[in-house]
Amino acid sequence: xxxxxxxxxxxxxxxxxxxxxxxxxxxxxxxxxxxxxxxxxxxxxxxxxxxxxxxxxxxxxxxxxxxxxxxxxxxxxxxxxxxxxxxxxxxxxxxxxxxxxxxxxxxxxxxxxxxxxxxxxxxxxxxxxxxxxxxxxxxxxxxxxxxxxxxxxxxxxxxxxxxxxxxxxxxxxxxxxxxxxxxxxxxxxxxxxxxxxxxxxxxxxxxxxxxxxxxxxxxxxxxxxxxxxxxxxxxxxxxxxxxxxxxxxxxxxxxxxxxxxxxxxxxxxxxxxxxxxxxxxxxxxxxxxxxx
Amino acid sequence: xxxxxxxxxxxxxxxxxxxxxxxxxxxxxxxxxxxxxxxxxxxxxxxxxxxxxxxxxxxxxxxxxxxxxxxxxxxxxxxxxxxxxxxxxxxxxxxxxxxxxxxxxxxxxxxxxxxxxxxxxxxxxxxxxxxxxxxxxxxxxxxxxxxxxxxxxxxxxxxxxxxxxxxxxxxxxxxxxxxxxxxxxxxxxxxxxxxxxxxx
Numbered sequence: 001x002x003x004x005x006x007x008x009x010x011x012x013x014x015x016x017x018x019x020x021x022x023x024x025x026x027x028x029x030x031x032x033x034x035x036x037x038x039x040x041x042x043x044x045x046x047x048x049x050x051x052x053x054x055x056x057x058x059x060x061x062x063x064x065x066x067x068x069x070x071x072x073x074x075x076x077x078x079x080x081x082x083x084x085x086x087x088x089x090x091x092x093x094x095x096x097x098x099x100x101x102x103x104x105x106x107x108x109x110x111x112x113x114x115x116x117x118x119x120x121x122x123x124x125x126x127x128x129x130x131x132x133x134x135x136x137x138x139x140x141x142x143x144x145x146x147x148x149x150x151x152x153x154x155x156x157x158x159x160x161x162x163x164x165x166x167x168x169x170x171x172x173x174x175x176x177x178x179x180x181x182x183x184x185x186x187x188x189x190x191x192x193x194x195x196x197x198x199x200x201x202x203x204x205x206x207x208x209x210x211x212x213x214x215x216x217x218x219x220x221x222x223x224x225x226x227x228x229x230x231x232x233x234x235x236x237x238x239x240x241x242x243x244x245x246x247x248x249x250x251x252x253x254x255x256x257x258x259x260x261x262x263x264x265x266x267x268x269x270x271x272x273x274x275x276x277x278x279x280x281x282x283x284x285x286x287x288x289x290x291x292x
Numbered sequence: 293x294x295x296x297x298x299x300x301x302x303x304x305x306x307x308x309x310x311x312x313x314x315x316x317x318x319x320x321x322x323x324x325x326x327x328x329x330x331x332x333x334x335x336x337x338x339x340x341x342x343x344x345x346x347x348x349x350x351x352x353x354x355x356x357x358x359x360x361x362x363x364x365x366x367x368x369x370x371x372x373x374x375x376x377x378x379x380x381x382x383x384x385x386x387x388x389x390x391x392x393x394x395x396x397x398x399x400x401x402x403x404x405x406x407x408x409x410x411x412x413x414x415x416x417x418x419x420x421x422x423x424x425x426x427x428x429x430x431x432x433x434x435x436x437x438x439x440x441x442x443x444x445x446x447x448x449x450x451x452x453x454x455x456x457x458x459x460x461x462x463x464x465x466x467x468x469x470x471x472x473x474x475x476x477x478x479x480x481x482x483x484x485x486x487x488x489x490x491x492x
Contacts, residue, residue: 008332008345015388065383065398065424072363072382082362082386150356150482151392291393291478292332292345 010218013152013286019063024142024279025171026056027089028164029272031139032172034096036195038132040188041120043104045176050096052175053138057089081148085141092134099124099131139168152286154222159210163282166203171275173199177268189264193251196267200248203278218289225285234277243274294372295431296458296487297445298468299346303452306331306344313447314348317432319417322405324397326429327444346453348444349374349395349429350478350486357387357396365425372458372487373431378422387426392479393486396428431455458487465489 005011030052037045061070074090077083102124120128143164146155173196181188214223226235247267254263306329314320314327330345351374358366358374365380366387388396399421404410410418421427432442440446445453456463469475474492477485 006328006330008330011394013389015385060384063384065385065400066381066422069363069380069382072365072380073384075363076361079359080362080386082360082384086362145386148356148360149389150484151390151479286389288392288394289479291347292330 008290008292010221010287010290013283013288016283018280019059021276021280021283023056023060023063024164024283025276026052026059027138028056028142028168028275028279029171029175030054030056031092031135032168032170033175034092034135034172035132035139035169036172036176036192038099038128038135040191041103042176042181042188043100045179046096046100046103048175048179049135049172050093050100053089054093057086081141081145085138085145088134088137088141092131092138095127095131095134099127102127136165139165146282146286149286151288153216153219153289154210154214155282155286157210157213159206159213160282163203163206163210163278166199166206167275167278170196170199170203170271174268174271174275177264177271186258189261190255190258193255193264193267196251196271197248197255200244200251200271203244216289218287222285222287225287226281231281231285234281238277239274239281242270243277244271247271247274293370293460294458294487295351295436296372296456296465296489297431297442298454298465298472298489298491300452300454300468300491301343301345302491303450304329304344304346305450305452306342307449309447309449310346310444310453313443314429317435317443318430319414319420320397320427321399321401321414321418321421322403323401324399324427326395326397326427328394345490346444347393347395348488349391349431350393350484350488351429351431353485353487354483356390356392356482356484360386360390362386369433373433373436375430375433376426376428378425378427381422381425383424383426385426392482392484396426398426399423 030049034046034049037049061067064070073086074083077087106120140161143161147160149155173192176192211223214220225231247270250263250267308329311325311327311329318326320326326348328347330347332343332345333340334343335341351372353372355368355374358368362384363380363382365377367377368374383398385398402418402423404414435442441455445455454464454468456465458465460466469489472491475489476492477489
């Protein structure tokens with residue numbers, strides 16, 4: 001029986017709400033977009049990615065009950081995933097700005113051009129790797145943050161970081177599909193769509209693992225909320241149907257027909273909606289195991 | 293020295309005197325309970341009964357709240373008591389999500405219990421609390437400094453709450469644990485190592 005405040009039983013996590021969900025979504029989209037843009041050599045994508053990550057970080061500051069103390073958040077990287085995540089965002093921002101400036105210069109001042117890596121000097125490739133690792137940390141840290149919460153078994157699973165990374169890549173890809181790809185656009189668009197199909201299938205596997213490996217009572221309650229309870233609409237409609245299955249279909253048709261930009265655009269929007277829903281349901285579905 | 297508590301579940305009658313005492317001593321605002329008593333129904337009719345679980349911060353020896361706190365506001369004293377430096381707290385609530393026992397609250401609303409405004413007691417009590425900071429049971433550390441026990445322990449009418457130094461073999465808590473018929477700590481599988489033991 002689910003516990004009310006003064007009875008024994010599991011209870012839903014209600015501490016973190018929409019501001020945290022939006023932060024996770026924006027930071028995830030930004031970091032995923034940065035990684036994909038890095039691979040494509042696409043400064044415009046990297047710039048948009050930086051804006052998204054910083055926007056997400058700003059929402060996190062707004063969510064603080066004492067924002068004037070926000071600078072203290074980096075004080076315990078030895079144990080706190082919030083500290084580590086904030087530091088990774090700071091490192092990512094600095095490296096990202098440097099990399100965007102140098103890559104734009106290499107591309108003759110055009111941000112909307114997809115650059116081939118053969119033309120990029122060695123030191124810039126090293127910078128790319130380091131900034132890519134920083135972006136990956138930003139993508140992963142919410143999964144590790146939730147995964148470290150011992151009292152919420154749905155979150156404290158090896159699947160959390162994997163789900164958040166897959167979500168970051170899918171959301172980043174969603175944004176990328178909405179951006180003008182400039183020169184080499186057809187090749188880049190094809191690559192994005194192929195990657196999108198792979199990422200979506202991976203996320204299906206991760207979601208199935210999450211649903212079917214629920215052992216602890218609190219996790220089963222979480223899964224029931226997703227499949228039969230108050231979160232079933234965002235789960236089935238928002239995430240599965242509109243967020244994964246429909247864009248998967250659009251991407252397959254678009255690849256098969258090498259058609260117009262309409263289907264990739266529509267896929268991009270739906271993928272973003274789906275990943276926002278994923279973060280919403282993961283945060284809201286967290287249930288504290290009964291203390292007794 | 294390691295401060296700890298023993299709760300005798302056979303003596304707890306769920307009167308909530310400890311809850312009221314904590315509120316009186318620490319002046320917590322409406323909706324915030326540093327101390328709670330959870331009810332549990334066990335058995336089936338006609339042999340159903342209720343068990344009462346007094347809950348507060350477990351002052352864990354491996355506190356997940358301290359691990360997740362990004363500012364170092366949550367810290368642990370050498371005597372085992374886990375406290376919060378409110379001036380360092382940023383109100384991110386990571387510790388509230390990290391605590392498996394639901395022991396923490398955030399002081400965000402300075403409303404009092406009565407519609408006519410804050411009482412003189414509330415004015416004085418709220419002055420000790422930092423708005424936007426997380427707060428929780430402190431094992432009445434301000435009373436411990438004076439050689440007194442936590443107020444909830446002093447006010448327990450059945451003697452279900454026993455407090456003392458777990459490292460002292462002659463303390464009340466150590467004697468109670470030695471004489472115990474059965475002892476548990478809550479959610480031990482989460483590796484928090486609580487300092488509160490329950491006698492079953």
